[in-house]
Amino acid sequence: MLDILEKKLTENQTTRKGLTTAEAEKRLSTDGENRLAKKKKTSAAKIFAGQFHDVMVMILLVSVVISVALGQYADAVPIVLIVIINAALGFIQEYRCEKTLEKLENMTAPTAMVYRDGRLVKIPASEVVAGDVFTLEAGDRVPCDGYINSSRALSCDESALTGEAVPAVKKCRTSEIDFTALNKDYMVYMGTVVTKGVGEVTAVATGERSQMGRVSTMLDEIKEPETPLQKKLGELGRTLAIICLAVCVVVFIAGVLRGEPVLNMAMTGITIAIAAIPEGLPATVTIALALAVRKMLKRQALVHRLHSVETLGCATVICTDKTGTVTMNKMTVTDIFTCTEKSRAYGVTKEGASFDDKALKAWESPDLGRILLCGAACNNARLCPPEKIKKRDRGGRQSELCAEGDPTETAILIACANSGINVSSLGYRRTDEFPFESETRSMTVICADEKGVTTAFRKGAFDVIIKECSHVFSDSGELIPFGGAMRKQAFYKCDEYASKGLRVIAFSQQVDGEWAFLGLMAMKDPLRAEAAKAVAECQRAGIKTVMITGDHKLTAQAIAKEAGIMKAGSIALTGDELDRMDDKQLDEVIENCRVFARVTPEHKLRIVKAFKSRGHVCAMTGDGVNDAPAIKEADIGVSMGISGTEVTKQAADVILLDDNFATLVNSVEEGRTIYQNIRKFVRYLISCNIGEVITMLGGILMGLPMVLLPAQILLVNLVTDSLPAIALGLEPAESSVMKKPPRKEDDSFFSGGLMWHIVIRGLLIGICTLASFTVLLTNTHSLGTARTGALITLVLSQLIHVFECKSEDKTLFTVPYLSNPFLLFSVFISAAALFAGIWLPVLQKVFFTAVPSLGEFLVAVAAAAIVPVGAGIIPKLFMGKKSPDVTVNAPQG
Ligand code: ATP
DSSP, rough: OHHHHHHHHHHHHSSSSSSSSSHHHHHHHOOOOOSSOOOOOOHHHHHOOOOOHHHHHHHHHHHHHHHHTTOOHHHHHHHHHHOOOOOOOHHHHHHHHHHHHHHHHHSSSSSEEEEEEEEEEEEEEOOOTTTTTEEEEEEBBOOEEEEEEEEEEEEEEEEHOOOOOOEEOOOOSSSSOOTTSOOOOEETTTTOEEEEEEEEEEEEEOGGGSHHHHEEEEEEEEOHHHOHHHHHHHHHHOOOOOOOOHHHHHHHHHHTTOOOOEEEEEHHHHHHHHOOTTHHHHHHHHHHHHHHHHHHTTEEEEETTTHHHHHHOOOOOOEEEEETTBBBBOEEEEEEEOOOSSOEEEEEEETTTETTTEEEOOGGGGHHHHHHHHHHHSOOOEOOHHHHHHHOHHHHHHHHHEEEEHHHHHHHHHHHHTOOOOOGSSOOOOEOOOOOOEETTTEEEEOOOOOOOEEEEEEEEEHHHHHHOOEEEEESOOEOOOHHHHHHHHHHHHHHTTTTHHHHHEEEEETTTTTEEEEEEEEEOBBTTTTHHHHHHHHHHTTTEEEEEOOOOEEEEEHHHHOOOOOOEEEEEHHHHHHSSSSHHHHHHHHGGGESOOOOOHHHHHHHHHHTTTTTOOOEEEEEEHHHHHHHSSSEEESSSSSOOOOHHHHSSSEEEEHHHHHHHHHHHHHHHHHHHHHHHHHHHHHHHHHHHHHHHHHHTTTOOSSSSSHHHHHHHHHHHHHHHHHHTOOOTTTTTTSSSSOOOOOTTTTHHHHHHHHHHHHHHHHHHHHHHHHHHHHOOOOHHHHHHHHHHHHHHHHHHHHTTTTTSTTTTSSGGGGHHHHHHHHHHHHHHHHHHHHHHHHHHHTTTTOOOOOHHHHHHHHHHHHHHHHHHHHHHHOOSSSOOOOOOOOOO
């Protein structure tokens, strides 16, 4: 095996970096995909077969056997037909659901940056093959085993493989390579995480040939567990089924003891069971959740785990990043302050720096030149080639420059270029680099000039840089001590810029072993247009918005004020202040904290824990390599789609594809809506089932003939259960959904008197159906007509009820009928199916129906119409006024 790899690697040593696409495809087909084990997909046939693995279907099949045994073949035909139609409907829904979840899985699958055909491209990690050259940076998950060609300050957390918690420092490979050994510092291993630095690696072992593949016993991917709601409703369904089966057994025994024929009684029992079991419930919940996930995706939120859809609706605190989430992460330098004997403040525009309204180039002012030189040298951004500059800019005399890379650095690079500093003509060669890290808040480069003299340039957060600087340059270019007055002025300037919401970056240069402070650049990062609106929406919805940032406290406060996050009485804390507090002190103030500035990922974890310990349901966003623990700890971990690292994305429950805070708020709205919708269809399904049981049981207790035959009950279930219930799951958000406080996570599903509504409505449906049956039977003496009338009453009262289930606050007269076209359509189809079952001669034979006269029809319809009227009066008699509201108070700040 290793010989082959060696051969492949030497084959790969062509002039071009990486493999060609054709070669990579060839290797992929021979070596297989780069994963530990292929996840077995559920085939369409398996999904279809699964439709018959159901208690309900089993009961129906027993009833078919009994019907045949009784010689009632006509009874058996519709049952078989309905079982097949039900299975087909279930299959279509489940198949679509499976496809949605599969698509999500593909979208959240890990990726890798690989050289193909000489270009660096992003591909799914599963397509990496031996011989590929890939790059790594902090936050990446290593896609496969490989040796390091080049690296800068690279270290990896290999605890998943070795159990060693301290990250392993990685170096460039030596000439001797041992592919098979663990713990080699010139190798990186699949599944480990890059904690620091950058590197370029050649892949040597993929999939199960990797070290992880050898030691891993985790051969199949973990199946998505049931969500709490799915579990709760599954249990409810099972409990209801057991109760109903017990009732059936009692009815059966009582009937047999009374001398009724055994098989007839068995058939009656089965009919009641069919009427009672809410068989569609768990499947409808899954379908509704999957549909919500699809809807969220359209709104740029990718839900990684199904259960987060429910939890999102309970969020009471959203902790959000600042840069890129609340702001646009599009920086522009607006001011430069240079620190010399005579400090100067420059304005910066597209034309470059200016002093006293006079545009200046870098070489016209030494202090300006020095800070710009440092800005351009200590910078990893690149100016865009002319073809990438927007067309409209190119025609103009002063075409706007654009740059690629980290937004802070692109802003600095453009300001330098506009003032005449051209990176390529600097004459400096970079010999070493300490890349920017959120932890150090700074970046340093060592450059050698044409004569080989080296200089270190540094830029970073003001407090980090100024601490180390002991000198400044004098006007004549000599080093002089960085005195108190000058220092004070620098602090003053930093605060002045920061309180305007500007990001401040400080610059320094090392001369003769001493750091000289060069000055500051202030840059504007505008607020996202939707941010303030989204924050206000959160406030209305009883959700606290908290901003957590690595930026300066004053900058953070100013942005938070602009976005509406900080109000009178709100507190802003820095990471240092947090460190000085114990948990009790933090607990006392945290409800009023709206801004945490200069924080590290460890602080984020502490903040999540503090909010959670106060009973909050906390959503936390993150993008950095070390944000994963806080994201995992949060009730809803949110990762950024654009700026997020691979590790945070894998740890998150939700990924914001556009990094936008407003998208997160939209997801909360979707989360609340779907929960309401699930309540809506559960209310509908259970009350309809109760109605059907009351009809059947009531008939037996009243000594009436069987009110509805098994085929008729099945027809009722078919037309009322599936389509309208799913359509209720698609209800649009009610306008009040973000005006109520969040529900509590441990709240009963039936809170707010929902159970009462369900029981009363079920009773009324049953009673009115029985009334319709009795009236028609007494007047027509035709069992067929009476049953048809009961069928009409039962179905119509359910189809009327479905509109009431649209809202828990509105009545039949105030619900917006047209807001959900799917519901209108499903009710139309259901009504059409009912009338077809009554008026089409072929179906009359299947469902044993008789065409009613106009008068008989009106009696049945009137009985159905009484249901909502009664339902309006009864709760008032029992409960006094309006039923309590569904939502409950969550901790508020
Ligand atoms: P958040 O995304 O959480 O709002 P942030 O983007 O402001 O935070 P970091 O990226 O960790 O936080 O930056 C922290 C500080 O480091 C910044 O306030 C800035 O002073 C400094 N900084 C940011 N980017 C760079 C860079 N490329 N080089 C040097 N210093 C930087």
